[in-house]
Amino acid sequence: MTDTIVRSRRLGAIGCVVGLIALVAAVLPHWVLPVIDPPPPIDKVIVDVGHRVKDRLVARIKGVAYQAPVRETSWTDRLHQHLPVAAVSLGLLAIILGVFGQLFREERHVTAMATTLGGCAIAVQLSFVLMGVLVVLALLYFIGDFLALF
Structure with missing residues (x-):
């Protein structure tokens, strides 16, 4: 008679949940928040x-220190600041939980899913x-080409 070994899934399952939350935190500020709270129009920003x-120029001419007005940050601005850090931190935690689950001989597909979600x-x-670095490099190349530097 063969006995089946029931392997634990605890660390892998926790890692999967944490990895899924990390993936949501990574995607949320780039695609969802601009739809909920769109940025101000460019003419208003200008x-x-x-x-x-x-x-600033008036303050410099008068010889006084410029005091920037206190701007109240909105909840979407705070999310834009904190969600990327949370996504990377939770992603690392999911990877760690997946690795420890593998070390404790939990089911492989669950631990692999946890590490994959964290890595993603x-x-x-x-x-x-x-993408931001590539855009800056493209702009620098365009400006350099325009000024005949390259």
């Missing part, structure tokens, strides 16, 4: 920047950073 530049959350964050 006018605000113009007023701030004018106020970190990859989403890194992909947005790399």
Whole structure:
């Protein structure tokens, strides 16, 4: 008679839940929050920047230190600041839980899913950073080509 060994799934299952939360935290600020709370129109941003530049110049001419007005941050701005850090942290935690689940000989598919979800959350964050770097490099190349530097 063969006895089947029932393997634990505790660390792997916790890692899967944490990895899924990390993936949601990685995707939320880039695709969901702009739909819920759209950014201000570009003309309003340009006018605000113009007023701030004018106020700085007036303060410099008068010889006083410029005091920037206190701007109240919205809840979406706070989420934009904190969710990327939370996504990477939770992604690392999911990977750690998946590795420990593998070390404690839990079921492989559950631990693999935990590490994959954590890795995907970190990859989403890194992909947005790399896209930003590529855009900056493309702009620098365009400006350099325009000025005949390259």
